[in-house]
Amino acid sequence: MIAPTLTTPRLTLRMPTRADFAPRLAFYTSDRAVWEGGPFTPPEAWRIFASEVGQWPLMGYGPFSVDMDGAYVGEVGIYQPLGYPEPELGWFVTPAAEGHGIAAEGARAVMAWARATFGWDHLVNYIDPGNARSLSLALRLGGIATDAPGTDPTDVVIRHDLRGRA
Amino acid sequence: MIPALVNTPVLNTPRLILRAPELCDFDAYAAFMAGPRSTLVGGPMARDMAWRFFGHHVGHWALRGYGSLFMHPRDGGPALGLILCWQPEGYPEREIGWSIFTDAAAGIGLATEGARAVLAHVFGTLKWETAVSYILPDNAASLRMAARLGARLDPNATQVVYPPTDPYGPDTVWRHRAEDWR
Numbered sequence: 001m002i003a004p005t006l007t008t009p010r011l012t013l014r015m016p017t018r019a020d021f022a023p024r025l026a027f028y029t030s031d032r033a034v035w036e037g038g039p040f041t042p043p044e045a046w047r048i049f050a051s052e053v054g055q056w057p058l059m060g061y062g063p064f065s066v067d068m069d070g071a072y073v074g075e076v077g078i079y080q081p082l083g084y085p086e087p088e089l090g091w092f093v094t095p096a097a098e099g100h101g102i103a104a105e106g107a108r109a110v111m112a113w114a115r116a117t118f119g120w121d122h123l124v125n126y127i128d129p130g131n132a133r134s135l136s137l138a139l140r141l142g143g144i145a146t147d148a149p150g151t152d153p154t155d156v157v158i159r160h161d162l163r164g165r166a
Numbered sequence: 167m168i169p170a171l172v173n174t175p176v177l178n179t180p181r182l183i184l185r186a187p188e189l190c191d192f193d194a195y196a197a198f199m200a201g202p203r204s205t206l207v208g209g210p211m212a213r214d215m216a217w218r219f220f221g222h223h224v225g226h227w228a229l230r231g232y233g234s235l236f237m238h239p240r241d242g243g244p245a246l247g248l249i250l251c252w253q254p255e256g257y258p259e260r261e262i263g264w265s266i267f268t269d270a271a272a273g274i275g276l277a278t279e280g281a282r283a284v285l286a287h288v289f290g291t292l293k294w295e296t297a298v299s300y301i302l303p304d305n306a307a308s309l310r311m312a313a314r315l316g317a318r319l320d321p322n323a324t325q326v327v328y329p330p331t332d333p334y335g336p337d338t339v340w341r342h343r344a345e346d347w348r
Binding site: 001002015016017018021025041042043046047048049050051052053054055056057058059060081082083 | 169170171172188189213214216217218219220221222223224225226227228229230254255256328329331332
């Protein structure tokens with residue numbers, strides 16, 4: 001099982017490949033990864049990346065690599081490593097591609113795909129309260145903070161209603 | 167539908183079936199990684215970290231098109247161990263390695279039996295030119311096994327560079343030769 005290819009007006013969402021590891025490595029080993037529990041060592045970064053790609057055959061959902069104009073600009077998808085109470089909607093955009101609404105456009109496509117494919121009525125984000133940029137995007141996408149359990153007691157859990165999104 | 171990897175090999179030996187990891191293999195793997203037998207592969211570790219390590223094996227198949235094979239008894243039952251057949255990012259070369267999950271399955275030649283099947287597969291079917299095993303110098307059982315498999319110490323091989331925080335290395339590097347397995 002590998003990711004289907006989804007398209008939006010500007011983006012192509014597709015199965016990740018090895019070449020997509022370089023920008024993920026740069027992220028995970030940098031201070032930008034502080035909201036994800038990092039920074040991480042390169043072997044840890046590879047293990048995180050590969051294990052998330054491995055969700056596709058194990059679970060039927062996972063991360064999509066996002067291309068715009070034929071170039072990699074980030075990753076959007078559904079993440080559920082062990083210990084996550086529910087499948088999580090997540091996003092990452094390369095520093096060079098930030099500020100163009102890429103994560104929002106990709107996230108909307110993933111929510112519609114999840115609704116159409118699995119019939120789920122919601123998806124959550126688990127966001128560190130210090131990660132203002134991600135929180136702001138989650139709320140802009142129409143998400144609402146809830147008291148549901150997170151991956152960590154300090155997580156802000158944002159719930160997105162998928163009904164009507166397919 | 168339970169998703170799965172597709173087009174992965176299944177190898178048979180007298181006592182074992184070796185195949186790519188599936189979700190149902192996670193419990194046996196997590197139990198191994200939680201116990202003292204996992205000290206040489208990064209353990210012992212909690213179940214959520216074991217999920218990352220397990221997912222790494224699965225994702226490796228998706229990213230590189232080959233990967234580690236889990237060993238099952240021919241007559242069914244939980245995985246007994248795995249034969250590593252991989253190249254995590256940062257490794258200079260492809261590695262063949264082995265882990266046996268329980269004391270009960272250790273010491274009866276299962277790792278050797280599985281590794282022989284995998285070596286025959288990678289050199290005979292996949293036409294690899296070479297592969298190595300990275301073994302810590304105090305891991306006597308694995309050193310003996312590498313020698314038994316016909317591998318030779320390669321003092322000129324490039325070492326894996328581990329982060330200073332990792333409990334690994336420097337390794338001895340054992341080279342497997344294609345001509346031994348074709």
